[in-house]
Amino acid sequence: MRLSVQEAAFDAGAELNAFSASVAGAGAVVSFTGLVRDSDGSLKAMEIEHYPGMTEAAIADIAAQAQTRWSLTDVLVIHRYGRLEPGAQIMMVATASRHRIAAFExxxxxxxxxxxxxxxxxxxxxxxxxxxxxxxxxxxxxxxxW
Amino acid sequence: MQVLYFAWLRERIGLPREQVLTTAPTVMALIEELKAREDRYALAFSDLKSLRVALDQKLSSFDAPLAGVREVAFFPPMTGG
Structure with a gap:
């Protein structure tokens, strides 16, 4: 399980490929990527503040709950903070399981x-x-x- | 104890954290002490429905006791994801 709270940009495609390659025995991988939305062209940037320490603990707790509720091969969570430009990737999650329903849910x-x-x-x-x-x-x- | 403020609450109060000497038995009592200090605190804490509290980095409630707590954080509802 990889959980990362980071300021740096990440490559969602590379992360997804690495995750998929590492989940031996899984038959399904689902991923979600969140982007900085600029609905009407008026956004210059998005600033994301977080609570260092609690953020990592909260994400670990949420991921652990997911692993309790579903039979998952692995979980990936990446969430950025700091200043992000419109269109930038804010965060991603990926889940892997034997079957697709558990991965989607x-x-x-x-x-x-x-x-x-x-x-x-x-x-x-x-x-x-x-x-x-x-x-x-x-x-x-x-x-x-839930 | 350390008291932390995040997002618009931090901006309204004007600082991210401070050391507070208090014997307040509950979160609510601590809030009343802070509100009595200065207008900026009274304003920041005027609508508790728009605030959340964490005790030692775990979400909690305003009626929770403060005994043994080292870090209290106040913030608006979270907007992650």
Whole structure:
């Protein structure tokens, strides 16, 4: 299991290939990559703040929960912090299992929990100033389905 | 104890962390002490529904006891992913 909280950019394709090559016995790999979205062309950058120490512990806890709920061959989580340009890769998760259902479901579980239970905060830097991204009620509600 | 602030809470209070000498028995009592200090604290903590608390880096609740706690962190709901 590789869990990384990092400022540096990563190569999602290379990470996925390395992950897939390392999961002997798995029959399915699912991955998700999150990008810095610029809906209307007004975003200059996104700044991601986090809580060093708690972030790593929270991600480890979420990944451990996924491994308890599903039979997984392996889990990968990479999440960046710091200043990111529009279109940049913010984070990725990958899950591997014998069958696809467990890989799909556990990847969604990881995403739902990383969104609302890992201590990251996003700030959008626009041309007219900066605003903190507000958590959505539906993100909290999404946890209820697990 | 160390008290940490993140995101807009850090910006409103104007610092990321501080050492606080307190005998507050609960998180809520600590918040009341901080609010009584200065307007910027009172403003920052005016709407608790928009805040979360972690005790020694674990999510907790406002009515939790502070006995033995070394690090208290306040922050808005998280927006990871």
């Amino acid at each position: 556990s990847a969604e579980f990881l995403m739902d929990y990383l969104k609302s239970r890992a201590p990251f905060w996003k700030k959008e830097i626009g041309h007219d100033g900066a605003t903190w991204v507000a958590a959505k009620d539906e993100d909290e509600a999404a946890l209820g389905r």
